[in-house]
């Protein structure tokens with residue numbers, strides 16, 4: 588991964604997707620350096636942390652996304668949220684650490700709210716254990732698999748300045764011109 592040239596400066600959306608890149612102005616797009624920074628740990632969960640989480644939740648919902656990391660709204664802190672759609676609502680992970688990775692999964696293809704319209708196949712661990720804190724500073728530890736594990740790995744990468752295009756099989760990267768089409772299976776995160 589590290590010896591691959593970064594696509595940040597060369598990857599540009601096709602004309603058909605320019606409007607999609609202008610939409611959701613609260614979400615920073617590929618090319619913005621905040622997406623490449625290693626985000627800082629949260630030292631204390633405060634009212635500001637809770638407000639950040641609320642703002643992120645509203646932005647993720649408006650963008651119809653499955654997950655959103657703080658750097659994606661220009662805040663370089665180790666916070667992300669997701670909703671895997673399994674009825675548990677929005678999950679908040681602060682200073683998350685993945686402790687255990689097992690197995691591998693390939694599907695479904697991933698997309699990113701910071702690179703609208705692009706999708707690609709990214710190998711991820713099938714099962715992980717993640718330790719973190721919630722927005723009130725309470726420790727959370729859970730073992731997750733499948734889609735939820737995939738989302739967490741994608742979002743945690745954002746906190747380390749890593750994007751799915753760094754991990755995707757380059758042959759599989761493709762622009763979906765109809766990014767909002769209902770049959771689009773790629774994850775928006």
Ligand SMILES: [Zn+2]
Pocket residue numbers: 698699700701741745776
């Ligand atoms: Zn993303």
